[in-house]
Amino acid sequence: MKKTNKALASLAIAGMALTVVPFNAFADNAVPTRLAGNTAAQTAAAIADQTGWTGTAILASSASYGMVDALTAGPLSSYLKAPILLTGPGNTLDSDTKAELTKLNVKTVYVTSGKAVISQAVLDQLSGMGINVVSLGGQDRAETSVNIAKKMVGVTKVAVANGLQDALSIASIASAANEPILLTDKDSVPSSVAAYLAANPSITSTDVIGGTGVISNAVAAQFPNATRHFGTTAYDTNNQVIQDFSSSLQFTNVYVANGQTGIDALAGAPLAALTKSPIVLTDGTVPAAATFVHSKLATGAVVTALGGAAVVSDSVRTGVLTGSAPNQGGPVAVTSVTAVSASSFKVQFTSAPADTSKVTFAVTNSGAPVTVTPTWDSSNTFVTLSGSANFPEGTYAVDVKNGDTDLGSSTVAITTQKIAKINITATKLAVTQATTGSGIGYATYTVTDQYGNDITSNYLANNIQWQCGVGNITTPSHGVLKVTPNGQNLLTFSTVVITGYDSTSGVSASATLPTSTAMGTLSSITLNKLTNVNNTPLRAADTSDTWYVDYTANDMSGNPTNDYNLVKNGLILTGTNSDQLSVSSPYVIAKVVQDPNDSNKAAIQVTVTTDTVQMDMPVTITAMSWQGAPSSLQLTLKKQSAVDTFTLEAPSYNIASGELKQIPFVAYDQDGKQLTKYSDIVGSSSNPIVTISGFGDPSTGAGFVQNPDGTASLYMRATNVTGNQSVPQILTANTSTGKFSSVTINVQPTAKADTMVLNSTSIINTLQAGANQRIDFGYNYGGLTVNDQYGRPMDLDTVTQTGNGYNYEVVAMTSATTGTAIQLQQLNSGENVTTSSPITYAIAGGGNGIEVLANPSLTDNSTVNRTQTVNFYLINKSDEANVLAGQTNLAIASSSMTFSVIKNKDITGYTIDKVANPIFAQANSSTSGAIYTHQQTDEAANPDIYGTTSGGSKVMLAPGFIEGVSVDSPNKFKAVTVAGGISNSTNAYDSVKVIGLPLDASLTSASTNLTVTLMGADGLIHTVVAPIASSTTSPVAKELDLNYDGTAGMHMSDDGTTLYIDNATAMATEFGSAANPVSLQRNDAYGAANAKDIYFYIVDSYGKKGMNVSNIFATDWQSNGVTRATAIANSQTTVSPLNLDATTLYATGAPGLVKNGDYVTLSAVTNNGLVKTVKIVRNYN
Known part of the structure; x- marks a missing residue:
């Protein structure tokens, strides 16, 4: 070996030794950004001191040619908790290593190389120190890897590598997972490796590191459930491995090592395993893995270079920290x-x-x-x-x-997803406080599939059969085992064996866990911060909000946990249910609950009491585990939210004499948060939060009103204006904090009907002979609008409304009733014709309407003028008789429309209205076996069908043209033609209804196509189609009102609050007996229609009238001149003018409503809080 290479190897080995740093060394001290030393042996000894591990060590050669033997030692080091010490070539044990062995009181040394690398003389020196020497060296690198693997028990998964860098890429991950690294050749599995696999059937999955260029598919196929992790180069493979295992890694610490020398990464594996950190390999440049690693770095993460600047430069380390990976050249592949x-x-x-x-x-x-x-x-x-x-x-x-x-x-x-590995992650059995004398044990586990994915929460994990020799074992939550002993205290057992087996995949796991002598299931807990989904600060008396404490906890094995059972049993808790943490303030409650999003997890919930405080105050929440130091979280309990500023705003609309109108406002608390809740704004009569003045008499509806959603609205009752000039009405508001607001409303003279509009889009004025066009103020059909002198639509569109609208009506008049093209008929609010023969006039007002009827006797050959004008007069009701007598000059406004009766031959096509909104899918409540009920048709789609001319104009068709109706989803919808209450004749333009039937529980909506088959004016069959949708969303009440018939001996007061019964016939008709009560609902309990004229009705969120009110109450009455208050004062509580049974009304007993002026006041309530109160008065002698 050249000297330069030896120097590089020595520097690398020095870095290697410095990497084995104990986890607890970083608990109190920051991880350095570089770990490097002088000599390899000295650095290794220093690392050994930090691990805290004693009694056992691993000895490896610091020579470069000996590194291949130590290549797979990382997982064994983690398994044995044995520091790696180094010795150089030659016959003498390194002096620094010898001193460290003595210092650590080492009794056993595992040697990773054979005698050709670490000489017999060195081994003899170890024996002379009283140390037991265990040789792991084999005939080749593969056999050495097997010998190392054999020293690890409980192995269910192995990593397989061929190249140096590939083994280094998986080293830290394998070390943390108790996963031995086996070495193989590219095209064949060494016999020693094959024999090891055959002898260990518990190994059920394999991580193959590297592409087919280093490990062929044929070789990979010989390993159980192999998953390949690879890239085009060794550094790409390193990048891929980090990404593939990112879910099991923690990125608080990241290590960077030179992939060419490799020794640093090898030694760094046990260190990285302690913190579940990745090791990034570099060839001297910033690797591509830097981008991904940077994206995963935790806040304040430290990137540490392993070795000196000669092997990992500062620029490379910084590049990994910042994610500045170089631009990869070449085409994308x-x-x-x-x-x-x-x-x-x-x-x-x-x-x-x-x-x-x-x-x-x-x-x-x-x-x-x-x-x-x-x-x-x-x-x-x-x-x-x-x-x-x-x-x-x-x-x-x-x-x-x-x-x-x-x-x-x-x-x-x-392949079908299956269990590939069961890993009992607990290193000890935690035992809770023994309330029954036996204690309860807890251990943790994980389950992965063949792809390496965590499936602990998957249904497959539920099939694992768990066994324990000391008692019953259950899984109270995902990833947690609960051991309930068979009577004997768990603490009497030194160890407990737990076994899990999946019969489907054949995978099993077993662990012998020492019984923890420490009480509880948590080793530590840290309270981090208070969170709230709305970022709302902790505020006194805010019982509508909930806060949660973010925390980190470790179980007795040191594993992070948020399991409900482990957290709850690991803390010292108080309270009635033993679930509360210690809190310094009586106004704050902190307790352990099941996470609302996952009942398996524990959440620390914080709420406040209803008590108020005088100022902001400090609060301390303390979590105390049975083990470890308590953790406290310092908070501030802010003073309860209170109205600080309240600003009245001028409405954008005119307000006329006597009207009840809403006044806009904005309210803010002391922190500038807008308040809208009634309870936050109004307070009580004895202690108001906002005091208002000038809004009018509260008994007439003026003042604050609580809306169904809990918010507040503010109404003023306008002062009465007698002249023609507006009158100022000053409104003021004062808050309890002393803030003042005022607005002046110029109340206009009494609103009067001024103009009338005929809506040409709602009124079809081209009719087939026998057809009818119906017109009202919108209760059923629409077409008429009346505006006051301020341009505001007046409330004549429903049966009863407040205001002066009910001084007015619209009269339609035509010249003759027979021998003409057009005739008129009167309609009531139930859509029924109330006249027995055509008349020259009809009246629209309240729910009553006008029917324009095309002469049914006309044919295409008739010589009668086929056009006729109908005049419409807006009048005061008091002028009705005079206007009908011909004094049309008394009308406030007038308009006219010409209607034409078209010949059949001029009807060239047909069309059907679109149904824009879904209908409610509801059940049939009938007990009579009817195919549908009136209540169902109230919620049904009701598209009108028209003819068309060659120019595309709509033609109102005569009844009788519909031959059939059908839907293409008959199990979800029903199509019917409804006569009677919808039209005087069946098969009319408006008689087709589609009912939404109840849907399967798995469905929330449905759709269908309605097909209407009709006989055309040309004698041929035609069809029209309309798509219709339904929804299971329950309807919500939007409007609540009272129905009555103004033509049947009764009338409503101008303000819509009092209904007068004007004669004995109406009284007898509208109020039944105990044997025959009168329903005050639009539909009865079985969906049948109410035959009477007085009932409450709802317009719901579908725009329909199928809902019934929830309750009706008799709140006041006067009978035979005696009021309810007087009767109660005289203990005559059994005397009542009318009995109210649920939502039905009937006359009974004595004396009843027998005198002029006797009354009963009824209040109807919807299920979402709408209220309508009406007083019914006897108005005759």
Whole structure:
């Protein structure tokens, strides 16, 4: 050997010795950025001191030609906890090594080389020191690797390498995993290696390091469940190995070693294994692995060079730290395609493509395309192709293209996912406090599949059969074993044998664990920081929020853990349920709970009590384990959120006399956080948070209102304006902190109907003979809008509304009823025609509507004028009789529309309305065997069907043209034609309804195509189709109101709060008896329609009226002139004017509503908090 090479080797060996640093050496001291020394033996001795390991050592040769023997010693060093010491060539044991052996009281030395490398004279010197010498050297490097492997027990997985750098790439990973490294040749398996495998059937998986250029496929196939890790060069392989095992590595410390000398990486393996750190190999330049390693570095991570600057320069070490990998020249090529799980492939490239969006992948299985999703790594040097589920077992072809360049095709085999390794990771059996006198034991384990993926939480791991000779063994959570003894205290056993066996794969594992004499299941815990999903600070009385403490914990074997059982049993806890940590403040509670996202894991939950505090105060949370030092977290409990500023804002709309309108505002707490909750803003009547003034009488609805979602709204009742000029109304608000806000609202004179609009898009004025066009304010059909003098739509679109809208109605009038093209009919809110013959006028108001009927007697040959004008008059209700008598000049506004009755021959096509929104998929609640209920049709889709002219204009069709309806998903939808309540005639334009049927529990939505078959005006069959969707999302109440019929002896007050019963006929009709109660719901419990005129109804989130109210309460009454308050005062609580049973109403007992002015007040409530209160008054003698 040349002197220069010897010098380089000596320097490398020095670096090697310096790498074996104990884990606990870094617990209190920062890891240096370089580990290098003078002589190899001296450095190795210094490292041995830091390990804390005594009694056993490994002796290797510091000569370069002896390194091959020590190549596989790293895993044995970790297994035996024996430091590696060095001696040079010759017949004398190195003096520094000799002194260290004495210092460490070493009684056994394992020698990695034969006598040709470490002489017999050296061995004799060891024996003379009273040391037992165990020789591991074999006839060749392969046999030496086998001899080393034989000293390790519990082995289920091996690594196989041929090249020097490949073995070094896996060394630290194998050392941490109790995985021996075996050496092989490229084209044949050495006999010693084959014999070792045959003698150890527990070895069920193999990591093959290097490509086919160093280990052929034929050789790899002779190892059990081989997974190859490789690249195009030794340094690419190093990069690949680090990436493939990144999930089991920790990147707090990373080591860089020279791959040409190799000795540093070899010695560094046990050191890196202690912290589960990777070793990056360099050829003197920054390697490609730097990019990936940099992306994984933990905050404050240290990158340490192994050896002096001559072997690892500062620039290389810094390059790994910063991730500045050199630009790889040459064209992009695929270096490997491998299966990395049962549902994904990994494609490795020589370098990052310039534009990954141009790289395409085609995966096929026996020629059939397979859908995959590509995910590139941060360095863009490899991509993972993932399927939505596990791939079927078989051979897959993966074709890769970079733009127009074909990068080739690779064949990859997918095998059914199975257990390949069971690893009992615990080194001791932790025993909890013996509450029953026997204690409970805990140990940890992991399970990996044939691809090296952790499947501990996978269903396959549930099939493992666990056995323990001292008691029953269960798996309370993923990766944790619970040992319940058969009566005898676990602490009486010095060791416990645990065995796991998977009958499907034949994989087993066994471990003899010493019983921990220390109490508890945690060796340490550290509280790191307080977290909150909304980044909300810890605040007093904020019981709506929850915080969590981020922590790190280690089990009794030193393994990191967040398992619920281990954490809960490893801490000293208090409280009723023994789950609370120590907290310095009575206003804060910290306890161990199951993680809301994974019940197997423990979370430390922090909540606050309802108590308030006067100022911010410090809080200390302390976690105390049965072992180790307690950990404390210093926090600040901030003063409870309180309204600090409250600003009233002017509304963007006019407010008229007497109206109840919402006033916008913004409220902020002392930290500038906006507050919206009613409870945060309003307070109580005795202790208000915000005091308001000028908003009007609270009994009329003015003031703060709690919305169904818990937020607050603010309403003002406008002052009454008697003249024609606006009147200022000053609104003020004061906070308990002394902040003031004011806004002046100019209340306008009373809103009056001013203009009327006929919506030409809603009203079809071209009709077939016998067809009808229905018009109202939007309760059922729409087409009419009335605006006040301020340009605001007035609330005439539902049956009952507040405001002065109910002083008004619209009258439609035409010239004659017979022998004309057009006739009129009256509609009620139930969509029924209430006139027995055509009339010259009809009235729209509330829910009542107007029907324009095309003369059904007209034919194509009729000579009657086929066009006719209908006049619409907006009037005061009090002027109705005079307007009907001809005084149309009294109308506030008027408009007209001309209707045409088209000939059948001019109807050239047909169309159906689109159904834009899904319908509710609901159950049939009928007990009568009906195929559908009124409630179901309330929620149904109801697309109208029209004819069309040659110009595309819609034509309203006469009833009777529909021949049939169907859907292509009959198990999810039902199509029906509904007569009666929908139209006076069946098969009318509006009679087709599609009901959403209940869906399978696995479905949340469905879709279908509705086909309507119709007889055309030309005598031929036509079809129209409309797509319809359904959803299982439960409807939510959006509006709540009361239905009544203003033409049936009753009327509503202008403000929409009082319904007057005007005659005895209406009273008898609307209020039943105990034997025949009247439902106050739109539909009864079985989905049948309410036959009465008075009922509460809901408009839900689907825009439908199928929901029923949750409850109806009688909150006040007056009977025979006696009010509820007077009756209660006189102990007459049994006297009531009306009985309310759930949601039905009936008259019973005496005296009832017998006097003019007697009343009952009803409040209906929805399941999400909407409330409607109406007073029903007897208004006749």
